[in-house]
Amino acid sequence: MAVINCPGCKKKISDKAKQCSHCNMILADLDAEKMASLNRINRINQGQKLMNYSFVAMLLFCGGFLFMFWDNVEQGTWQHTTAMACSALGFIMYIVIRIRLLFFKRQK
Ligand SMILES: [Zn+2]
Numbered sequence: 001m002a003v004i005n006c007p008g009c010k011k012k013i014s015d016k017a018k019q020c021s022h023c024n025m026i027l028a029d030l031d032a033e034k035m036a037s038l039n040r041i042n043r044i045n046q047g048q049k050l051m052n053y054s055f056v057a058m059l060l061f062c063g064g065f066l067f068m069f070w071d072n073v074e075q076g077t078w079q080h081t082t083a084m085a086c087s088a089l090g091f092i093m094y095i096v097i098r099i100r101l102l103f104f105k106r107q108k
Helices: 032-070 078-106
Strands: 003-005 012-014
Touching (some): 032 078
Antiparallel strands (some): 003 012
């Protein structure tokens, strides 16, 4: 008995299972064509999710950055620290997501 990833929810299930115990997808029904279209949909969703994350990271970065400089926040105050933390976090998140997107686009 081997363990495979469910094509619907990507959770680990037995390859002998006729139905996924997580999302109740009927695996016996799946032919190559259905699998291909499911994979395509999953890929689009995954790409979309990454794009959304990168947008949030960008907002976080820009928000923290603008707050720091436009509002003339004094150094050492909690506002300054929060703004710094936001832009640093946003920046790191953005870089990580862009790298993930790069690898994601490379794989076929
Ligand atoms: Zn499933």
